[in-house]
Amino acid sequence: MRTRIVSILQREEPLDEVEVAGWVRTRRDSKAFSFIELNDGSCLRSIQIIADADLPTYGEVSRLATGAAASIKGKLVPSQGKNQKWEILASEVRVLGECPEDYPLQKKGHSREFLRSIAHLRPRTNLFGAVFRVRSRLAHAIHTFFQERGFVYVHTPIITGSDCEGAGEMFRVTTLDPHAAKRQHDADDFFGRPTYLTVSGQLEGETFACALADIYTFGPTFRAENSHTSRHASEFWMIEPEMAFCDLQGDMELAEEMVKALIGDALTHCEDDLKFFNQFVDKGLLERLEHVVTKPFERVTYTEAVEILLQSKQSFEYPVEYGLNLQSEHERFLTETHFRAPVTVCDYPKDIKPFYMRRNDDEKTVAAMDLLVPEIGELVGGSQREERIGLLEENMRAHELSMEDYGWYHDLRKYGSVPHAGFGLGFERLIMFVTGVANIRDVIPFPRTPGSAAF
RNA sequence: UCCUGCAUAGCUCAGCGGUAGAGCGGGUGGCUGUUAACCACUAGGUCGUUGGUUCGAAUCCAACUGCAGGAGCCA
Numbered sequence: 232m233r234t235r236i237v238s239i240l241q242r243e244e245p246l247d248e249v250e251v252a253g254w255v256r257t258r259r260d261s262k263a264f265s266f267i268e269l270n271d272g273s274c275l276r277s278i279q280i281i282a283d284a285d286l287p288t289y290g291e292v293s294r295l296a297t298g299a300a301a302s303i304k305g306k307l308v309p310s311q312g313k314n315q316k317w318e319i320l321a322s323e324v325r326v327l328g329e330c331p332e333d334y335p336l337q338k339k340g341h342s343r344e345f346l347r348s349i350a351h352l353r354p355r356t357n358l359f360g361a362v363f364r365v366r367s368r369l370a371h372a373i374h375t376f377f378q379e380r381g382f383v384y385v386h387t388p389i390i391t392g393s394d395c396e397g398a399g400e401m402f403r404v405t406t407l408d409p410h411a412a413k414r415q416h417d418a419d420d421f422f423g424r425p426t427y428l429t430v431s432g433q434l435e436g437e438t439f440a441c442a443l444a445d446i447y448t449f450g451p452t453f454r455a456e457n458s459h460t461s462r463h464a465s466e467f468w469m470i471e472p473e474m475a476f477c478d479l480q481g482d483m484e485l486a487e488e489m490v491k492a493l494i495g496d497a498l499t500h501c502e503d504d505l506k507f508f509n510q511f512v513d514k515g516l517l518e519r520l521e522h523v524v525t526k527p528f529e530r531v532t533y534t535e536a537v538e539i540l541l542q543s544k545q546s547f548e549y550p551v552e553y554g555l556n557l558q559s560e561h562e563r564f565l566t567e568t569h570f571r572a573p574v575t576v577c578d579y580p581k582d583i584k585p586f587y588m589r590r591n592d593d594e595k596t597v598a599a600m601d602l603l604v605p606e607i608g609e610l611v612g613g614s615q616r617e618e619r620i621g622l623l624e625e626n627m628r629a630h631e632l633s634m635e636d637y638g639w640y641h642d643l644r645k646y647g648s649v650p651h652a653g654f655g656l657g658f659e660r661l662i663m664f665v666t667g668v669a670n671i672r673d674v675i676p677f678p679r680t681p682g683s684a685a686f
Numbered sequence: 687u688c689c690u691g692c693a694u695a696g697c698u699c700a701g702c703g704g705u706a707g708a709g710c711g712g713g714u715g716g717c718u719g720u721u722a723a724c725c726a727c728u729a730g731g732u733c734g735u736u737g738g739u740u741c742g743a744a745u746c747c748a749a750c751u752g753c754a755g756g757a758g759c760c761a
Contacts, residue, residue: 263718334711460759463760
């Protein structure tokens with residue numbers, strides 16, 4: 232019965248009999264014995280195994296090249312060496328899978344670009360093992376956060392007939408033959424209408440919030456944008472809570488509370504992995520994360536943010552002017568130079584925001600908010616939704632949205648309309664922020680980006 | 687979609703107009719309670735593709751392809 236290396240390394244007492252299984256990271260031979268570093272992915276650290284040359288199964292040891300899979304039985308004893316508390320004196324070594332010499336992973340550093348080209352093997356490295364353990368932990372923490380607060384987890388559809396206007400270009404889902412000679416009609420398609428991969432579960436999420444009050448979605452999202460940056464992927468995961476009887480204030484509070492809770496969870500449950508990132512990926516990581524958890528987030532209105540930027544005497548490539556969107560450089564100035572902390576910006580001009588956002592009393596702005604963090608930029612985008620039927624209809628007309636497509640969404644205002652609000656949080660961006668890993672391609676197992684869908 | 691940069695051994699890179707190099711990894715041998723061990727030997731490359739300039743191109747120029755960074759859009 233195999234024991235995970237993570238629990239062996241935490242032990243206080245030696246063990247007469249223990250069995251481990253994993254992949255060889257490195258082997259160092261001498262005449263009398265071999266040192267084997269074995270990693271099973273349960274934690275960052277490997278366990279050192281001493282295989283004595285007298286072992287009946289010592290012949291197996293020579294087959295244990297870097298990358299080979301093995302199971303080992305033996306005794307857990309205090310290590311004579313300096314760098315580890317425990318080691319296993321092997322009594323039996325069994326090769327499960329050999330690893331030939333063309334194994335691409337070496338003991339030394341590889342570039343992230345190269346590792347992306349072997350995405351099927353990169354979780355065997357220290358860095359990617361740590362990233363994906365943290366990803367798993369954060370996914371768990373998200374469910375815990377919402378379930379503890381009584382939110383209901385809703386599975387919104389992946390294939391959808393509606394687009395969440397303003398969210399981006401969509402992938403078409405079709406069974407029509409692209410090479411057909413005859414012209415084909417939408418009515419002949421699989422669903423009898425055009426369908427797409429979802430760009431957001433928000434609109435469907437709103438329908439459930441208007442029934443179960445507090446809900447969240449957590450699932451994959453697809454954008455066919457030709458974005459070529461380190462922060463965009465064509466397939467990514469998003470968390471979208473939606474709350475009835477809630478205004479923008481409550482929305483911002485939940486977003487801030489959530490970011491703090493998730494980072495706090497990672498700090499307590501992924502200590503070794505975060506220390507590793509702090510040492511090898513981003514020297515200021517732990518300090519920044521502690522800071523985010525303990526200090527209150529800054530909060531400004533869009534109008535105030537524009538004032539700050541205008542008075543900053545900073546020269547920006549893009550103009551700062553009321554009515555224009557904040558550019559990446561402006562957001563970075565606010566989080567990295569001016570406040571040196573996460574900032575929530577709210578009440579944006581209505582003309583630069585989508586149709587579903589609630590108009591403020593000033594008639595110029597909408598109840599929207601973006602939570603900006605240093606390095607990453609926009610981590611959360613959300614709003615209070617327009618619950619007043621007349622104003623929603625006005626917005627739908629202005630955006631040329633048909634009642635045929637959005638009638639069901641409009642119904643929510645017709646039948647028992649309530650104030651409600653929600654936001655979307657990009658899961659990969661959260662992982663980037665927590666790990667310090669700068670490229671979105673390195674925090675999702677098999678990244679999909681324009682021109683690239685290997686594996 | 688726009689702007690910029692890069693492409694040389696399995697990997698990381700040096701060479702930047704005159705016969706292709708190092709470290710790591712691989713193989714062989716040695717040595718040692720080792721720690722990305724160490725020592726010796728060894729195999730391994732149409733210098734991304736196509737075209738041009740030149741007596742001569744990995745090196746200069748152009749196009750293409752791929753990758754990366756930034757912008758826009760957004761999460």
